[in-house]
Amino acid sequence: MIKAKKKFGQNFLKDESIKAKIIQAIPHNADNIVEIGAGLGDLTTRLLELNARVKSYEIDDDLVPILRDKFKSQIQSGEFSLVHSDALSAWDDGLSDEPYFLVANLPYYVATKMILNAIKDPLCKGLLVMVQREVAVKFSAKSGSSEYSALAVLADLASKARLLFDVEAVSFDPPPKVTSSVIEIIKHKSLVGDVFSSDKEFVMFCDFLKAAFSAPRKVLVKNLASKFKKDAVLEAFKELKMAENIRPHELNTTLYLEIFKKVNNGK
Template sequence: MENIKAKKKYGQNFLKDDSILHKIIEAMPNNENHTVEIGPGLGDLTQHMLKYKDVTAYEIDSDLLTVLQSKFANEIQSRKLELIHTDVLQIWKSKNTLYDGKYDLIANLPYYIATNIILSAIEDSNCEHIIVMIQKEVAQKFAANEGEKEFSSLGVMTKLTSKEAKILFDVPPTAFEPPPKVTSSILYIKKDLNNSLDDEFKSFLKAAFTQPRKKLSKNLSSKIDKTLLKEIYLALNIDENIRPHELSASLYHQMYEKVILNDKRKRN
């Protein structure tokens, strides 16, 4: 390993287990998509991916950037690798995408911004597959099904925008240097590029899961008139005692559509 210490402020934990790296490579989709990596670290995963695809890698740490520029000088010169020194969330804010063309996001993500990165990738219409290593508890939320206690707004959004979402395998702390305090998981999402969610729906979901263990109707009463809520429950045959994690993603969407329809009627 290069003489570089992981920095806490960037949530760095360098993956050192070769068998895990090979399993991530095996999970790469066999397609013509470009590959984008966020936080390449010391470039171990990058090195493996470059055998199969051209890669655009985003690195925020200038010390690591120097290491990567030296390690991959030939690949950068031949344009197999594009190394960009920036904060990806800022790129998403300004350009809405990390690559001008269809791409797959494959990365070992820093825990502290993993959720924001995945949500941004879900919204990015150029991103088709997401294969990322993140904290297991967060991965479970994205991959959860209705009825499971981990099912939250993240699970609803994933269900409505993807064809498939699952945890491929877990990664123990010992696979990293330094070892994190938690178990990690590899999350796989295959997006449905025809589907997207508007900000109002996300706001509706946020209200629905305000207090996850309370009744859904209690949470939504802050946002929706109680009489209308009763009508919607009746029309969609929803149990009045249902909790937020028990309702399916499609029913959340149908509820939202009825709220929007009601708003339109009011305006006309």
């Protein structure tokens, strides 16, 4: 019997109804799917039933031979490829050579990093992932909500994020200590190319957002003044007809881009 390993953040999904809901939520045009963490291969089996090519990454040495045996015929036919690797490390060279849709039950300790990687990856056309509910809320929160964060801004820049449904701890073996959620992010632009002119500009915007949300309950002017010239910040607010007492969660993505362009020039 295979036991989940804490060092990999493994919690095997055992609820068949949740597996079905995940499959039903995958876009019909997703014909090239990348799965992170094949685990015992239960969700992988359902993904292959979609008549899509599936490429799965699995880091666990004990699970890889089991998966190779379980999907021997699909590997031979080319329907399925299994990569014995840490997906986070593999991202440096790209998870796929062609456009793909990402599906995963992400380990909590790397979930945020992996979602950001997917959002930035021009070949990733969208993702459907299960994460800790707190993370899902941060990515899918809307402007004006107290949960609105830098992660929500980044997700909204080139895509549409939605929290689809929650998954209780009893749906897993072993059960985690938190509630999970399935989040969908469908991309309609490339961050670098359509929104930003270069990787450097994107990194600069991330630093800008870090400053903007450094103290969520404080006014935005004060947060930004910790990194940019206060005169430039106030001038940007004046040009955009924004109140100086506005707080980080009260803006939207468009305004953050406008402020960034203005204060970055006057830094």
